Ligand SMILES: Nc1ncnc2c1ncn2[C@@H]1O[C@H](COP(=O)(O)OP(=O)(O)OP(=O)(O)O)[C@@H](O)[C@H]1O
């Protein structure tokens with residue numbers, strides 16, 4: 001069985017996609033088999049993992065749309081996985097075409113359980129499945145990801161004064177869904193991004209987040225704010241390939257280790 005983790009926050013631009021792809025990359029480098037499912041029709045994870053290839057250039061049958069296609073049976077997640085140049089890391093692309101598939105599905109249960117069912121058809125092919133989710137609280141794709149996943153990591157942007165407002169709505173949505181599904185999706189923790197520990201604003205936010213979520217729920221590691229992030233995206237590279245000795249790569253290594261500790265998981269083969 002894979003361990004499934006959705007990175008979520010319905011606020012846009014907080015760093016979800018950057019955290020998903022770079023955590024997935026780190027896990028793959030450690031020897032795990034990792035799948036990223038791009039649940040955001042913007043296709044940002046798709047273009048990052050697909051080395052800059054335009055999301056709309058993937059044929060619908062090879063994207064997440066296939067799971068919602070009324071014209072075919074649900075395919076397995078594995079059958080849609082596209083390998084990346086990093087060994088052990090693959091992804092399922094997404095693009096704006098998915099909306100017409102979802103609309104055509106009408107009120108079929110697949111509309112909300114599609115990804116979950118696609119996972120159940122090949123549950124053993126990956127060690128980790130990470131879901132990148134869209135910046136919206138209402139919506140079929142976020143709901144699909146929250147139903148399919150075991151855990152949620154809430155990504156909190158440290159730069160914004162309003163970073164903490166609205167998170168309780170996301171928590172409410174998760175608790176509400178848990179009443180409707182057989183397993184319980186847990187909030188594994190809160191990850192601070194774009195964090196600059198030298199500024200008072202970031203320190204204040206960290207204190208407020210600790211108070212709100214509890215010290216044991218906030219990951220110790222914050223992902224620093226760095227121009228290297230955008231530079232690596234523009235070059236179509238993962239951060240630890242682009243700047244292996246830099247602070248951001250170190251932060252992703254340390255965050256991934258914390259994640260594994262929290263899940264009580266050893267390196268593959270240990
Ligand atoms: N640690 C960081 N330091 C500096 N810039 C960052 C960092 N993380 C993300 N960014 C930048 O912030 C922007 C938003 O990041 P990202 O796309 O990961 O956010 P998102 O939450 O996935 O957005 P959306 O909600 O639109 O999907 C991007 O330009 C990205 O390069």
Ligand SMILES: [Mg+2]
Pocket residue numbers: 016017018040044045132133
């Ligand atoms: Mg994103």
